Amino acid sequence: MTKVLIELKQISKRYDQPKQANVSIMEDININIKEGELVSILGPSGSGKSTLLRIIAGLVPPSQGTVLYNGREIAGTNPGVGMVFQSFALFPWLTVLENVKLGLENKPLREADKMRKALSVIDMIGLDGFEGAYPKELSGGMRQRVGIGRALVMEPDILLMDEPFSALDVLTAENLKRDLLELWTEKQIPTKCIIMVTHSIEEAVYMSDRAIVLSRDPARVISDIPIPMAHWRDKQDPQFTSLVDQIYSILTQREVKPAGPAEEKQNTIEKIPPVPAGALTGFIELIDDLGQQVDLYKLADQLSLKLEDFLPIVEAVEMLQFATVLHGDIELTEPGRQFANASVLFRKEIFKDQVLEHVPIMEKIIWILQSKSNNKMEGAFFVEIFEKHFEAEEAALQLDILIDWGRYAELIAYDKKAKVLYLENDSD
Numbered sequence: 001m002t003k004v005l006i007e008l009k010q011i012s013k014r015y016d017q018p019k020q021a022n023v024s025i026m027e028d029i030n031i032n033i034k035e036g037e038l039v040s041i042l043g044p045s046g047s048g049k050s051t052l053l054r055i056i057a058g059l060v061p062p063s064q065g066t067v068l069y070n071g072r073e074i075a076g077t078n079p080g081v082g083m084v085f086q087s088f089a090l091f092p093w094l095t096v097l098e099n100v101k102l103g104l105e106n107k108p109l110r111e112a113d114k115m116r117k118a119l120s121v122i123d124m125i126g127l128d129g130f131e132g133a134y135p136k137e138l139s140g141g142m143r144q145r146v147g148i149g150r151a152l153v154m155e156p157d158i159l160l161m162d163e164p165f166s167a168l169d170v171l172t173a174e175n176l177k178r179d180l181l182e183l184w185t186e187k188q189i190p191t192k193c194i195i196m197v198t199h200s201i202e203e204a205v206y207m208s209d210r211a212i213v214l215s216r217d218p219a220r221v222i223s224d225i226p227i228p229m230a231h232w233r234d235k236q237d238p239q240f241t242s243l244v245d246q247i248y249s250i251l252t253q254r255e256v257k258p259a260g261p262a263e264e265k266q267n268t269i270e271k272i273p274p275v276p277a278g279a280l281t282g283f284i285e286l287i288d289d290l291g292q293q294v295d296l297y298k299l300a301d302q303l304s305l306k307l308e309d310f311l312p313i314v315e316a317v318e319m320l321q322f323a324t325v326l327h328g329d330i331e332l333t334e335p336g337r338q339f340a341n342a343s344v345l346f347r348k349e350i351f352k353d354q355v356l357e358h359v360p361i362m363e364k365i366i367w368i369l370q371s372k373s374n375n376k377m378e379g380a381f382f383v384e385i386f387e388k389h390f391e392a393e394e395a396a397l398q399l400d401i402l403i404d405w406g407r408y409a410e411l412i413a414y415d416k417k418a419k420v421l422y423l424e425n426d427s428d
């Protein structure tokens with residue numbers, strides 16, 4: 001039986017936020033990772049993917065639960081881990097060789113052995129001849145090779161990679177993925193498992209044996225999908241595209257929060273995807289032009305949008321019930337079709353109806369403005385309320401989006417200079 005290398009048991013994580021103590025960002029995560037597995041972790045932006053990697057690495061302690069490595073609970077830094085970061089995290093004043101050798105800093109090895117290991121890894125990652133170069137002399141792809149080399153030189157059992165390819169251009173990223181996969185599948189590295197955070201579903205299906213999908217607020221495992229395909233995988237293969245579709249559809253499913261007690265429900269504010277009305281308009285028109293059902297995966301590809309930029313748009317049109325998503329396909333609803341084909345003025349009417357019906361906080365804002373004798377209210381008042389529910393930055397962003405939607409729907413107007421909201425028909 002294949003050995004379990006990493007075991008996450010009932011991991012939860014809470015953080016103090018500026019205006020709210022002990023916010024739960026992760027709950028009851030249970031994951032086992034076995035020897036020989038390459039596992040991808042996917043999830044919406046801010047769901048907790050990086051935090052989960054850091055918990056596995058022992059860099060961040062969980063608030064609850066345990067991380068076992070080789071059956072033993074880790075205390076502090078996980079000794080089996082090597083880590084690769086999106087930003088490469090190289091020291092600019094050190095050469096390639098010195099940067100790679102840093103991975104061995106805490107190993108009880110003689111200098112000559114460190115040198116031998118570092119040179120062999122540099123060779124393996126395709127940087128032979130660049131030992132004396134400084135990071136600024138290297139391309140992005142080469143810098144990330146150094147980042148990978150620094151992790152691999154430690155010969156870690158577990159290689160953790162946090163969006164390792166997302167800072168690279170497409171071709172460089174493809175090249176590096178292939179090289180890394182070759183090292184892994186041909187067992188040229190002693191690494192026993194790889195855990196990779198990614199925003200790209202295609203990357204996950206191309207590289208990994210399993211894709212673990214997290215939800216947001218708080219992060220929970222919502223799906224753990226095996227990818228039973230041999231390497232090298234053909235991205236046109238129907239099995240490949242169907243897996244991509246499956247993960248797309250999981251990620252785009254709107255979370256149905258369990259109905260809590262009435263009072264609790266009233267006191268929550270649903271987070272609005274940060275997409276301006278103008279972008280939503282264009283997106284709805286596009287789906288309408290493309291016909292009945294549109295494959296989300298192909299659409300994102302055609303629009304050259306990264307998942308983290310694409311998902312909020314899909315979430316927003318779903319929230320406003322302009323479209324529904326089923327099995328990775330998006331389809332306009334009746335109001336969505338009407339909207340796409342309406343005149344500018346009628347569009348605003350439809351948008352207003354959808355916003356008032358499906359975004360309860362907008363109704364509350366209107367009610368507050370109507371209740372004030374001058375029908376005006378400082379933006380700061382709403383930010384203050386939102387900060388009870390979101391982090392400060394998110395609270396300000398939420399108000400910006402609500403103002404944008406409210407202005408488009410001609411429900412509210414906003415004096416940017418005075419930072420005051422008022423009812424649209426009370427602008428004078």
Ligand SMILES: Nc1ncnc2c1ncn2[C@@H]1O[C@H](COP(=O)(O)OP(=O)(O)OP(=O)(O)O)[C@@H](O)[C@H]1O
Binds near residue numbers: 044046052
């Ligand atoms: N040190 C910290 N203190 C307070 N909150 C934190 C801290 N680190 C992370 N968070 C919060 O935890 C949540 C998850 O963050 P994390 O960076 O793990 O998400 P992510 O899925 O990796 O995001 P992204 O996809 O955007 O990289 C976010 O709401 C973030 O603001």
